[in-house]
Amino acid sequence: MSNTSGFSVSKPVALWNKPIKADFKELFKSLSKGVIDGVLGKWEEVAKDAVEATAALGLAAAPEEVAWLLIYRSLVEAIVSLVKGNQELLFEKPNEKDLELLCDRLNHSLESIELRIDQDFFSHPKDLPILEAIKTAFADWLKYFSVNQAQAQTISHRLPTYFVYALHEEWAKHPEKYACLKAKLDTPFTQANEREQSWQRYLAWLQKQVEEPMLLEAFGLKQVYVPLRAYYKQKVAGEKSEEFERRLREDDKYQRVVLDLETELEAWLEKGDRNDAIRVISGDPGSGKSSFAKIFAANQAEKGKTPVLFIPLHYFEPSDDLVDAVGKFVRDDGFLRYNPLEKDKADSHLLIIFDGLDELAMRGKIATEIAQQFVREVQRKVERFNVRETCLQVLISGRELVVQANSSDFRQPQQILHILPYFVPKDERKNYIDEQNLLQQDQRQIWWQKYGNASGRGYDCLPKELNQDNLIEITAQPLLNYLVALSFDQQNKFPTDGNLNAIYANLLTAVYQRGWDSHQHAALHGIKEKDFVRILEEIALASWHGDGRTTTVREIEAHCENSSLKSLLDKFQESAKLGVTRLLTAFYFRESGVKEQEKTFEFTHKSFGEYLTAKRIVREIKLIHKKLKDGQDDPDEGWDEREALKRWAILCGASPMDEYLFNFVLDEMRLQNVSDVRNWQQTLCHLIGFMLRHGMPMEYLTPRPDFQEENRQARNAEEALLAVLNACARVTKIVSKIKWHIPEVFGIWISRLQGQRIITDADVFCLNCLSFLDLQGCVLVFKDFAQANLQGANLVRTNLQEANLVRANLRGANLRGANLRGANLVRANLIETNLQGANLRGANLELANLERANLVRANLVRANLVRANLERVNLLQANLVEANLEGAYLVRAYLGGANLVEAYFQQANLVEANLQGANLQGVNLEGVNLQGVNLQGTYLEGENLADLNEDSGLDSDE
Incomplete structure (x- = not known):
């Protein structure tokens, strides 16, 4: 068929005697009536009225008439959809005379446009000539309803994308009306079978998604989107011994390599390596994960090389079989008429984007396990589909904590891509390998310029009022930056x-x-x-x-x-x-x-819900405090502890709190009066003490759940009590004093709350809520406190023998007289911690940070302090017999009177340390840096002193 084949589109014969302008005049009049009458939810009627104003359209028979019907209906649907999506911006109402003149003028500007359908129309429907004219007319109409120039242009600019989607929808709904076009025009669109048409329709929908208005704005995501940067972790090059690897801090083992996120994923998609068919995008809330996933899906759909299936996981019901779960999603979604993963229907190459791994994790009682099962099922199916060649590639996005919990399943190089903010301060860039100098660009400036153009607010860069160091953390995150813009405006x-x-x-x-x-x-x-x-x-x-x-x-x-x-x-x-x-x-x-x-x-965005939920929780704390106080004054007016705990169980029992919700609760507490928060803190301490003695009053719930559900809800409510108490304590900086009726009760409770770790690196939420907590004298033998936050806690005389405190934060905690014998404190943060008289015999403090800690008279016999930071530490009269201080950093440390008999100091740094009166019997100080050390009165064996003097910088008479 000739490339020039086609025909001019005409109006139906029955309308030849009517002026052509009547069609569009009726359309704009119907739209205006819809706005003026405030029909809101009844836009379908507006569209119907606009189309049926030309009644003979439904009787069209000639191909050119049918083509006109298809175009006109699609245009009407697209324009109505745009008005419906932006109706909040339409305020003032022109009078009828002005409206009539407006519609006449707009119609006149359109009547001379000739429409022609040829080979290119269905391949590039956005290029239809009349669209440009209608965009201008539509923008003029919008301005009559007090929409400003920028908003009108932004809305009308989206018309081509909406038109293409409406075209596919109209064809799919009424295929019998347009059958004659299939014979007349030989194009991929007209000759596509049902399966191909469903894909074309779905891909048009993907492109429309990124054009839909954001919140109450005239523009869509596409108008303000800034391409994101990311990094992947790469192991430090060079052969290292297993022992050296073990001693390295986690941050020292990896380099962060910066890349352009879309460029990287397009290269991955193009390469199509069947052994590297899964990529993961990781980022915190508001980092732009979902926005990128939508943009990437739309862009790949527009290129048409690979079919893309975009699945928001909060709509997805995981099952034991991924194929079945995708099939159910596709059926519910309604676009595709078949399951693209079924064996006999599978496409030769398919990209699936699963957006929101954390959304899956919200669904069940064992959230992390659900996400993990889903990831492993995806891996199994990808391996099965890609046995001979690459048929399936998968992109998964999720919040940092959920991706981290599943990181052991993603071991390919560059498999996990961590999203970077719009701006990385200069002093932080040294932490990245950035060969393309991507981080030098402050993307906030680009975003604000795009936002200024799309909104008509005229910004050409980040306003100077917002370009402040204390606002970098917020303005550098895509969602928060946008919320800042809305608030600022x-x-x-x-x-x-x-x-x-x-x-x-x-x-x-x-x-x-x-x-x-x-x-x-x-x-x-x-x-x-x-x-x-x-x-x-x-x-x-x-x-x-x-x-x-x-x-x-x-x-x-x-x-x-x-x-x-x-x-x-x-x-x-x-x-x-x-x-x-x-x-x-x-x-x-x-x-x-x-x-x-x-x-x-x-x-x-899930953050909106988390913020409002946090407000609701803080409101309940305020009410509980008031009602308990009223109850003390008059039992008929207020509540007792059981009533307060029942209310709390109803509020916080159904779902577990997580780190993200907790951060909103904490920020909400920071907005309250500190004296009020102090009072709430005391109330919560009292309630927890009562609850531990008498239990959560779950029998008060109506209807009462079965035992298993009751137990689950009680545990969630108890954890939320601890978390909100911790939020109060972080604001007041006051230690929370709970009456533990028996020394072991806290240990029993925290074991119930934390449950069983699924993987070693996963954070346990309740262990992050232990700061500023009074645990004096508690029995916590063998307890798992790995990565726990015990900052500022009172642990005086607490029994932590053999406890796991790996990477725990004990900064500023009081551990005076505590029993830490054999405890594992590898990489623990003990800065400014009071360990006076503590028993650390045989404890593992490798790589721990003990800067400025108080270890006066502490028992560190045979303790492992390899590469520990002991700068300015006070070890007065401490017992370090046979302690291992290899590579320890003891600059300006005070070891006066310490017992260092047979301690091991190889490669230790003791610059300006004070060892006055210390016992160094049997200690070999060869190669140790003792520059400026005070050794007055120290007991030293005389061997190798000549060599020592040369190495240490000591005078010969010292």
């Missing part, structure tokens, strides 16, 4: 201390003022801002009790009923009938499917 008082919760609070106020308090919604003035926030908190709680992101109306109603918020919810729902919740759903959550025959809503 509202011209509220900007929180310069960098507290993320304060920024979210600003945004909540801005959304309320924009929606509930605006003149356009005068009927809603009955909803106060505090009520607005309160309902949002309950919605967040319902989501946390579910899978962490989604919830249903029924679940929200149940939570509001339990919290005595039924009347407030009714008022809120009444407002919803007026369409105002569109503001809410645009900003914080959106419809996300169906669960048990009910519509579900999801938070657009």
Whole structure:
């Protein structure tokens, strides 16, 4: 068939006697009516009215008429979809005369456009000539509704992408209407079979996703997206002995190699190595993982080389068989009519992007295990599909902690790619290998310039008010930087201390003022801002009790009923009938499917839900404190401890707290009055003591769960008590004093909370909540406190014999007289720790940091202090008989009167150390750096002193 084949598109014959401008005039009039009447959720009717204004379209028979029908319907759907997605930006309403003139003018500008469909149209539908003209007309129409110039252009600029998607949708819904085009035009689109068409439709949807508006903005992700950088860990080159490797600090074993994330993954995809078919993107909340995954999927779809299946894992139900799970997802999603992983239907090459490994981990009681099982099933299936050639490649994204917990399964070079922030300060760049000098660029400047253009706010770089050292951590993270921009634009008082919760609070106020308090919604003035926030908190709680992101109306109603918020919810729902919740759903959550025959809503970003849940938890602490105090004054007015703990179990029992939620709770505590937090801390200490003596009152729950579920919820609630107490203590810096009714009760409790580690490197959440805790005299023999945070804790005379304290943070803790005999303290942080009189006999302190620690009269007989940092440590009269101090750093250490008989000091650094009166009998100091050392009154055997003097810089008479 000739490359020039095709035909001019005409309107149906029945309309020849009508002016061509009538079609688009009716479209713009219908759109205007939809905005003016506030139909909101009824945009389908607007689209129907606009199309059926030309009634004869449905009777078209000639190919050119059918083509016109396809184009027109797709244009209508695309424009209506754009208006629907940005309706909050449309405020003022022109009068009917102005509206008529506007529609006439817009139509006139379109009537001279000739449409022609040829070979290229279905291959490049975005290049249809009329689209440019309609974009201009559409932008002019938007400006009549007080949309500014930049916003109007941004919205209309998205029209081609929306049109392409609508084209695929219209063809898929009514294939019989367009059958004649298949015979007339020989293109990949028109001749595609059902399977190919479903892929084309899905790939068009992927491209539309990155164009959809962000929150309450006119622009989409694509308009402000900045390409991300990442790094992978590479082992330090060179042959090292096993002993040397063991002694190296973790950070010293690896180099961080910087790369452009998209370039790296495109090269990986192009290479298609069947033995290296899985890549993992790791990053903290808001680092841009999901944004990158969407952009990468859309870009690869547009290139058309490899089909891409994008799966957000919070929609995914993992099973023992990945093929079955993908099949269920595809059926529910509705785009593909077949399972692309089924043996007889599998594509020759497929990329699957699984976004949000941590979302899987939110679903069950043993979260880490679920994620681990999923990863291993993916690995098994990838190996099976790629036996002979590369048929399947997989990209997985997830939060740092979840990826770290599964890192042992990802051992290929460059397999885990860690996302880097927009900006890395100069002094931190030395920690990376950056051969392309990617880190020299401050990507915040690029983002703010794009944001300024897309929003019409005119920024050409990061505003100087935000370009401050204390705001780098926030402005360098993609999501937080955007939230900063929204908060900054509202011209509220900007929180310069960098507290993320304060920024979210600003945004909540801005959304309320924009929606509930605006003149356009005068009927809603009955909803106060505090009520607005309160309902949002309950919605967040319902989501946390579910899978962490989604919830249903029924679940929200149940939570509001339990919290005595039924009347407030009714008022809120009444407002919803007026369409105002569109503001809410645009900003914080959106419809996300169906669960048990009910519509579900999801938070657009899990951090929104975590912030609101944290506010709800702090609100409950405030209430519990008040009610317990009221109960002490008048039992008829307040609560007793059982009632308070019952309320806590209802609030925090359904789902376990994690590090991310805890950080929001901590930031929320920091926004409170410190004297109030101090009082809450005392209340929580009292409640924990009561709970440990009497148990959690789970029998008070209605309906009462079965024993296993009751036990699970009690454990979650107890851990949350400990975590929130720790948040209070971190704010007040006061040690939390709990009455332990027996010395071993804390050990029993912490074992219950921490459970069994699945892998050695995984962090245990409850062990991070032990700082500033009074554990004086507790029995903790053989306990697992690896990587625990015991900073500032009171451990006076605590029995920690043989305890595992590897990499534990004991900075500033009081361990006076503690029993640490045989304890494992490898790489522990003991800076400024009080170990006076502590028993560390045989303890392993290799690579531990004991800088400025107090070890007066400590027992360190046969202790392992290899390469330990003992700078400025006080070892007055300490017993270091046969201790191993090989390579130890003892600069300016005080060892006055210490017993160092037969201690091992090879390669130790004792510059300016004070060994006055120490016993060095049997110690070989050959090769030890003793420059400036005070050896007055020290007992030294005379052998090798001549050599020692030469090496140490000592005078011969010393």
